[in-house]
Amino acid sequence: MSDLQNEIPDDAVDAPTPDAVDPSRESTEYEKRLRRDLVRVREQARAAQSDRDAGVAAANRDRDEAIASLRTDLTERIIRSELKAHAIRAGIVDLDALRLADTATLSLGDNGDVVGAEALIDGLRLQKPYLFVDSQARSGVATTAQTLRAPAPALPTEMDARTLPREAWLAERNRLLAPRG
Template sequence: MSDDTIPPAPQPPAPPAPQLPPEPQTFSREYVSELRGENKTWRLKAQAAEEAAAKAKADADAATAAAKAAEEKAQADAAAARTAAEQAANDRIIRAELKAAAIKAGMVDLDGLKLADLSAVKLDDTGNVTGADEMLAALKESKPYLFSAPQPHSSNPTPPPPAPKPGDKKLAKDMTPEEFQAARRAIAAGRMP
């Protein structure tokens, strides 16, 4: 044979040796218990924090609802007070107008208005009292003893004294200053006026 030998074919590189997973690291039982205890502590703290947050939210919702209810109650109370004040003011206006109308109608005693049915007397939108004249007319018809003859409409409610008749003696208080001086002179002279 000849020396011509064929060199052997190069061998493909050998596959790398399989790598085994690293050997798991082991911890001591005490260390694992300590880690689990710490985990439990943090888990309990987180749970407590979540419960506290839920309670705080519920408390805040309850406080908000209570505040809203208190505000609504305050608004309702204010509206009721305003309505009551307006009604009281309207009643005063109606009573004042009724007193003036009763005097004009000739009512003897204004306490007689307590006997009247005031349900028909109202205050209109412009502030005028309506139904007062009709109510007074009905009261005058049903209880005439509360009324007298209407007074004359004047700033002087008493009529002037009647003029003296010729031949009547005139009182000094009814004389003018000139008449009084003349009457004094006549009395001094012995004549009676």
């Protein structure tokens, strides 16, 4: 439709017709039909333009709604992950216990930090102290939430090739000479 708009300027409808220039001359049927066609084509072009504008507006609205929805979802995910980090630092036994907390008061600050997370964890610690490691350690309750250090790697043992049986010596030699990859 843009080709039609480029070919037929809008001011052509308002341009004087040959009838207006020479009132004694009557328009031919061909000229009348051309004018009707011109008016019809312009109306179709305007309708197509308004349809296109409506479609663009609807697409922009849908895009803005999708962006807002994604932004809300992303903010909630960031808040949940930051809350988990605060809870782990506070010594929570089970992260599923965070479902008990009311997270409606939390918000994401300008610098990306969660505002109110520490207060929420402190409140949860006061209301349900059994969910945290330090209260269980004081009460003598055993917990499996504590991580243990990995054992130190075993030191390599020295092997004396002079005292090894021939089969063990061959196996060790083949292991050492085998291509690595």
